[in-house]
Amino acid sequence: MRINRNKRAQKNLAFYLRHFQLGERQRYFVLVDGTFCQAALKHRVNIKEQIDKYFRCDVTLCTTACAVLETQKLTILHGALQILKHYKVEKCAHSKPVAASQCLLEKVRDGNPGNYFVATQDSELAAEVHKLVGVPRLKLYNAITLEDPSEASTQHVQKISRAATDLTGEQRKTIALLKKKMNIEETGPKVKRLKKKLKGPNPLSCLPKKKKGIHGKNEEPASTQLSRAARRKARLKKLKNILEVPGNST
Ligand SMILES: [Zn+2]
Numbered sequence: 001m002r003i004n005r006n007k008r009a010q011k012n013l014a015f016y017l018r019h020f021q022l023g024e025r026q027r028y029f030v031l032v033d034g035t036f037c038q039a040a041l042k043h044r045v046n047i048k049e050q051i052d053k054y055f056r057c058d059v060t061l062c063t064t065a066c067a068v069l070e071t072q073k074l075t076i077l078h079g080a081l082q083i084l085k086h087y088k089v090e091k092c093a094h095s096k097p098v099a100a101s102q103c104l105l106e107k108v109r110d111g112n113p114g115n116y117f118v119a120t121q122d123s124e125l126a127a128e129v130h131k132l133v134g135v136p137r138l139k140l141y142n143a144i145t146l147e148d149p150s151e152a153s154t155q156h157v158q159k160i161s162r163a164a165t166d167l168t169g170e171q172r173k174t175i176a177l178l179k180k181k182m183n184i185e186e187t188g189p190k191v192k193r194l195k196k197k198l199k200g201p202n203p204l205s206c207l208p209k210k211k212k213g214i215h216g217k218n219e220e221p222a223s224t225q226l227s228r229a230a231r232r233k234a235r236l237k238k239l240k241n242i243l244e245v246p247g248n249s250t
Pocket residue numbers: 064065066067092093094097098103
């Protein structure tokens with residue numbers, strides 16, 4: 001179970017690295033809120049220890065001032081606050097504190113410029129994160145788990161891949177124009193070969209089979225040989241007759 005979980009995590013990390021450049025040079029930034037720290041306390045999970053093992057590198061755990069203040073207000077989250085306080089506090093645009101969910105969401109909106117992973121147990125925040133492209137979410141149930149890429153992310157990647165392989169109408173026109181200029185015909189030798197194949201069997205295969213001679217070599221038919229010899233003999237005989245006839249008569 002653990003092997004599958006780790007393999008899946010590496011596969012998903014590779015996806016985010018390849019398509020969204022998250023984790024370049026093994027630098028990972030995880031935005032954590034109070035709910036995630038509370039879950040870690042409940043399941044007795046050391047976030048830093050487990051996440052480093054899970055990501056196979058040194059991960060930077062971050063939070064925001066708004067997330068710290070919200071956790072501070074909720075006395076039930078006192079233990080979570082003690083954990084959250086140890087994390088790097090990232091700057092946010094809020095002079096007046098807002099809800100942690102709103103603050104974290106604004107940090108990852110507009111293409112996730114900070115290349116963050118979001119670690120939250122807040123289902124509403126998670127649902128909003130899923131709608132964004134290239135924003136991974138971490139959850140914690142017994143162990144920290146990186147979710148599979150959201151539908152928004154996978155669809156975005158598919159769209160980009162299709163756009164990279166499909167030629168636009170303008171590109172097709174340019175290619176056709178260039179081919180015309182360079183006298184490159186649309187039909188290549190492959191097409192010609194195909195046409196030949198369609199015409200019928202190889203004409204060489206239709207030739208009559210040659211009979212083998214006594215030495216096993218292909219020889220002309222005996223009839224042809226005989227007729228040639230006969231013709232030669234007849235010619236000689238005719239010539240002889242012509243030469244002999246006047247002589248005989250005198
Ligand atoms: Zn904020």
